[in-house]
Every structure is written in C-alpha cells, then in structure tokens.
Amino acid sequence: MRFKSLKGIHDILPPDIHIWQHIEGTARDxxxxxxxxxxxxxxxxSTDLFIRSIGETSxxxxxxxxxxxxxxxxxxxxRPEGTASFVRAYIExxxxxxxxxxxxxxxxxxxRYERPQAGRYRQFYQIGAEAMGVDDPRMDAELISLLSEILRTVGLEGLRFEITSIGCKVCRPAFREALKGFLSDKIGGFCADCQRRYDKNPLRILDCKVPQCIEMRKGSPHTIEFLCNGCREHFERLRSYLDLLHIPYTVNPELVRGLDYYTRTAFEVTTDLLGSQNAVAAGGRYDALVEEFGGPSTPGLGFAIGMERIVSLLKDGFKVAEVPELVICFVGDEAAERAFLLAQELRLKGLWVETGYGDASLKSQMRRANRLGARYTIVIGEDELRSGSVDLKDMGSGEKTTVSLDAEAIAGELRKGR
RNA sequence: GUGAGUGUAGCUCAACUGGUCAGAGCACUGGACUGUGGCUCCAGGGGUUGUGGGUUCGAGUCCCAUCACUCACCCCA
Incomplete structure (x- = not known):
C-alpha cells in the first residue's frame, strides 16, 4: 500500500456513512x-483570528x-473550531x-493537531449552532433545548446535561482572586500541571482529573458564588426556563471550558459510554466576542456537537443497508444489450437497478444479486427475448411473477411489491 | 508533548519453550447443479510474516532501530 491517510485523519465509508447522513439529516430538520x-x-x-478568539494561553x-x-x-x-470563523463572517x-x-x-x-485516541481525531466533524443578538436567558434555554432535541431525535438517550455560569468581565476577576487565595497555601501539593495553571489559568485547576487535586480542591470557591447581580439573575432565569421546558440538567460548578471567549452560560453534554472522551457536545455564551472583533457590541451563544462521538454511540443497532430493487441477469450477447438498455430505462424512473458487465455465468450473476441483497431479479435470455415476457423473482420468497419485458411494466410491478 | 500495548492473506485469527510454520475460517472466483441466489461439498487465486539491521547452522518466533496503528495522560467535540 503506497499511500495512507494522515495520522488521526480518516475516511468515512459505507455503512458508517449512513449514520452520518442520518445525523446530518435529522439535525437539519x-x-x-x-x-x-x-x-x-x-x-x-488567518491564524490571528483563532489566537484572538480562543485565547493565547489556551x-x-x-x-x-x-x-x-x-x-x-x-x-x-x-480551523480548530467554528465559532471564531462564524463571528468573523457575522461581522464581515x-x-x-x-x-x-x-x-x-x-x-x-x-x-486539531493532537495525539489521536478513541473519540479524538486530528480531523473531526462538528455540527455547530450560533444564536446572536439576544442576551435574554430564554435564548440560552432555547439553544439548549435545540441541542437536546437534536440529540434525542437522532436516537441518543441517557446523556447528561451539565450547566454552569462562569460570569462576565465584572465578576470573574473577583472569583479568580478568591480562588487563588483559597489555593495559595496548598498549591504545592497539587500536580505539576496545576501548579503551572495557578498563574496561567487558575480556573483550570477546577477541571483537573488527578485524584489528589480533586481531593485538595474540595471546598474551593465556585464561579457561581461570585456572580455579579446581572450574571446571577441571568443564571437563575436560565434554570427556571430549562425547568419550564422540562429539560433535565445538573449544575456543575466545576465545569470549565477550554476557550477563553465564554461568558456566563457554559454547558456540556456527556455520556459514560464513550471511555475517556466523554463530551458529545458543548457550548456557551460569548457576549464580548463580537465587540472584541470590531463589531457592534452583540451578545451571542452557541454549541458544537462532536460528530464521530455520537456516531460511535449510535453504531450499535444502526443498520440501514440500502439494497438494489432489481438485478437484471442475462444470457447471451443480445440479452446483454437488452439488459443494459432496460437498466437505463428503469434508472430513469428512479429505481436502483444493477446489471452485469462481463460474461459471468448466470449462476454467478444470481450469486452477486443475492450478495447485494437485491429485492428482485429477472433473467433475460433467448426465451424472454422471443416471448417478450420475463419472470420477476422475489429474492426473499423465491416467488416468480411473469411480467412483460418492458420498463413500464417492470417498474409498475416493483413499485407494487414495496 | 508523555507513557503503555500491538503489528502474519481483503477481514478475523492460528503456528508449544527459535527447527517443513507460512496455515484456517470468512470473503472472492470456478465447479458439482448446459438458463436461476441462499445450504452442502470440491477446487483455485491471494502473504518478500510492517520495514531495516543484528544474534544463530536456522527467526513471525530473540535483540536493536524505525514506521504504523491502538489505548491512556494532557486537553477537548
């Protein structure tokens, strides 16, 4: 094998592609x-676009x-994510x-140039949504219900919705200081990563999975305790709207997002069926980003769904093999030509029709029809050419129905059988 | 970036402590069944055992390197 796809970058082939189309189709609806x-x-x-939006230290x-x-x-x-491009286009x-x-x-x-592992790829697909221009928490609740509805319609269940509020420019500095104050005397006991995070991005310490860090940070302040009045009210109203819409969720005050542009609402949808890459979708509000990019002060929020993660959740028990309606077999050169033409005529009527191209034996043509899972077959040979009629064979039951050797008649019979 | 594991036909895997070990099943092709698939049986095509070195009389089997894949950490969708 001479060429291979790059590390962490994969082809998507049938039958998986059917799951992808199913997800994309229902999402569109x-x-x-x-x-x-x-x-x-x-x-x-432009590289700057991502540096400016996602954050230099992310x-x-x-x-x-x-x-x-x-x-x-x-x-x-x-692009490592979609929101930056979207906001750029929004303003442009x-x-x-x-x-x-x-x-x-x-x-x-x-x-994303990362080391690939289960559920994590260098080229991966997202379905993203962005809603701009409304800061009312009804918008947040609506967006979350949209996300919930997509995941539900697609066929997923048992997902956890976790939400929090990480405040805004007004309240975050106070929280940051409070957190650092809480950690200052014990930071030496944390893992090396957390010690590094202490100066760079102390909020991330709340997200560390090292057991000793989880233990030591118990009792640490949470963002939601430091929200300014505006943010607190926003969060409380969001929760009441989610209740109103009957969307189950839990508040996870330790939820931290990896992108710096988020404000107020942040949420994540997780599962425990996926191993260590447990997030299937995530999102949040970014009320300052448009203005930072030189647009008019405009609130916004959005989410992204990780396609391959929900594909792998859906994989078990998802079978939608598409099969040909009809395979036309033939014996002899004249019949071969008739078969070739008939296939064309039936395809123009919108049917999936297969026929052979070489001079395979009838047996092997039939075997192939069976292998393809064809619903019906016909055989054209000297007899059929002479009589002008063929036996339409139902491959499931083996029953044969005689119809005239004519695209209109065959199409009609096939449609009847469906 | 760090760590661990695995690399034998298209696929899933065999081959005891290095000595006919290069095999099986599935798939594919053909036949048994002069023009009708699925079941059964028979036959056939297909591999320089990831690659390159080394040890040895002899290496899928041991050693080194390299590449690839997988999983985990980090982080995320």
Missing part, C-alpha cells in the same frame, strides 16, 4: 423548526493548531443588521 439557517464557512482562516492555540505559511508568507490555520457581512436573533448552523470538519 430540527434546526429548521428552531429558525436556524445554514452557513458555510471556510476551513482555513491549549488549542498553544499546541494544537494546524498552522503554516501560505505562498504569500501569511500565517494561516486550519454585517449580519447583525438582520432582525435578531440571527441564528445559524454549520457542519463540517475541524482540525
């Missing part, structure tokens, strides 16, 4: 009822970006001039 429209964004952007920017120089010497990056095309909320969705590949 649900998006439609919530008023979301599709937007297609480039997979490559892991994504520090070590996971596919960044290179183009022929003009510009630093460009394969003045989408804020549409009546709010402006709601968009997208689906496509993201790229």
């Amino acid at each position: 649900v998006f439609r009822s919530y008023g979301y429209r599709e937007i297609r964004l480039p997979v490559i952007e 892991d994504i920017v520090e070590k996971e970006m596919y960044t290179f120089l183009d022929k003009g010497g510009r630093s460009v990056t394969l 095309h003045h989408l804020y001039n549409e009546p709010p909320p402006q709601r968009y969705y997208y689906m496509g590949p993201m790229f």
Whole structure:
C-alpha cells in the first residue's frame, strides 16, 4: 500500500456513512423548526483570528493548531473550531443588521493537531449552532433545548446535561482572586500541571482529573458564588426556563471550558459510554466576542456537537443497508444489450437497478444479486427475448411473477411489491 | 508533548519453550447443479510474516532501530 491517510485523519465509508447522513439529516430538520439557517464557512482562516478568539494561553492555540505559511508568507490555520470563523463572517457581512436573533448552523470538519485516541481525531466533524443578538436567558434555554432535541431525535438517550455560569468581565476577576487565595497555601501539593495553571489559568485547576487535586480542591470557591447581580439573575432565569421546558440538567460548578471567549452560560453534554472522551457536545455564551472583533457590541451563544462521538454511540443497532430493487441477469450477447438498455430505462424512473458487465455465468450473476441483497431479479435470455415476457423473482420468497419485458411494466410491478 | 500495548492473506485469527510454520475460517472466483441466489461439498487465486539491521547452522518466533496503528495522560467535540 503506497499511500495512507494522515495520522488521526480518516475516511468515512459505507455503512458508517449512513449514520452520518442520518445525523446530518435529522439535525437539519430540527434546526429548521428552531429558525436556524445554514452557513458555510471556510476551513482555513488567518491564524490571528483563532489566537484572538480562543485565547493565547489556551491549549488549542498553544499546541494544537494546524498552522503554516501560505505562498504569500501569511500565517494561516486550519480551523480548530467554528465559532471564531462564524463571528468573523457575522461581522464581515454585517449580519447583525438582520432582525435578531440571527441564528445559524454549520457542519463540517475541524482540525486539531493532537495525539489521536478513541473519540479524538486530528480531523473531526462538528455540527455547530450560533444564536446572536439576544442576551435574554430564554435564548440560552432555547439553544439548549435545540441541542437536546437534536440529540434525542437522532436516537441518543441517557446523556447528561451539565450547566454552569462562569460570569462576565465584572465578576470573574473577583472569583479568580478568591480562588487563588483559597489555593495559595496548598498549591504545592497539587500536580505539576496545576501548579503551572495557578498563574496561567487558575480556573483550570477546577477541571483537573488527578485524584489528589480533586481531593485538595474540595471546598474551593465556585464561579457561581461570585456572580455579579446581572450574571446571577441571568443564571437563575436560565434554570427556571430549562425547568419550564422540562429539560433535565445538573449544575456543575466545576465545569470549565477550554476557550477563553465564554461568558456566563457554559454547558456540556456527556455520556459514560464513550471511555475517556466523554463530551458529545458543548457550548456557551460569548457576549464580548463580537465587540472584541470590531463589531457592534452583540451578545451571542452557541454549541458544537462532536460528530464521530455520537456516531460511535449510535453504531450499535444502526443498520440501514440500502439494497438494489432489481438485478437484471442475462444470457447471451443480445440479452446483454437488452439488459443494459432496460437498466437505463428503469434508472430513469428512479429505481436502483444493477446489471452485469462481463460474461459471468448466470449462476454467478444470481450469486452477486443475492450478495447485494437485491429485492428482485429477472433473467433475460433467448426465451424472454422471443416471448417478450420475463419472470420477476422475489429474492426473499423465491416467488416468480411473469411480467412483460418492458420498463413500464417492470417498474409498475416493483413499485407494487414495496 | 508523555507513557503503555500491538503489528502474519481483503477481514478475523492460528503456528508449544527459535527447527517443513507460512496455515484456517470468512470473503472472492470456478465447479458439482448446459438458463436461476441462499445450504452442502470440491477446487483455485491471494502473504518478500510492517520495514531495516543484528544474534544463530536456522527467526513471525530473540535483540536493536524505525514506521504504523491502538489505548491512556494532557486537553477537548
């Protein structure tokens, strides 16, 4: 084998592709009822865009970006997530001039240069949604219900919704100081990573999975205890709306997001059926990002669903093998030509029809039809050419029905049998 | 970036402590059944055992390197 796909980058083939199409199709349907429209964004952007939005000290920017120089010497990056591109486009095309909320969705590949493992790839796919222009927590609740509805319709159950509020520019500094104060005298007992996080991004210590760190941080302050009045009210109203919509959730005050642009609402959907990569979707609010990017001060929020993670959850018990309606077998050159033409005529009527191309024996043609799972077969030979009729064989029951050797008649009979 | 495991036909796997060990099943092709699939039986094609070195009379089997894949950590979708 001469060439292989790159590490962590995979082909998606049948039968898996049917699951992907199922997910994408149902997501589109649900998006439609919530008023979301599709937007297609480039997979490559200026590197600065991601640095500015995701955060210079985030892991994504520090070590996971596919960044290179183009022929003009510009630093460009394969998108590691969708929101940055979306906000760029939102401002670039003045989408804020549409009546709010402006709601968009997208689906496509993201790229992160990480060591691959179960549920984690270098090219992975997300379905993302963004809702702009409304800061009312009803929007947050609506977005979360949209997410919940997509996951439910797609066929997933037993997922956990965890939410929290991480505050805003007003309340976060106070929390940060309180947290550092709490940790200051015991930070030496934490893992090396946490000691590093203490200065860089102390909030991340709350997310550490090392048992000793989990133990030592017990009793630490939480963001939700430090929310300013505005943020607290926002969070409380969000919770009441989620209750109103009957969306079950738990408040996880230790939830931390990996991207710096989030404010207030942050949420994550997890499962324990997936091993260590347990997040299937996540999102939150980013009320400052548009303005930071030079647009008018505009609140926004969104989520992203990890496609391959829900594909693998759906994999068991998902069988939608598509099979041909009819396989046309033939014996002899004249019959071969008739079969070739008949296949064409039936395909123009929208049927999936297969026929043979070489001079395989009838037996092997039939074997192939069986292998393909064809619903029906016909055999064209000298007799059929002479009589102008064929036996339509039901491959399930073995029963034969005589019909005239004519596309119209055969199509009619096939449709009847469905 | 760190750590561990695995690499034998298209797929799933055999081959005791190094000595006909290069095999089986599935799949594929053909036949038994001159023009009708699924079951059974028979036959056939297909591998320089990831790659490169080394030890040995002799290496899928041991050693080193390298590459790939997998899993975990980190982090995330």
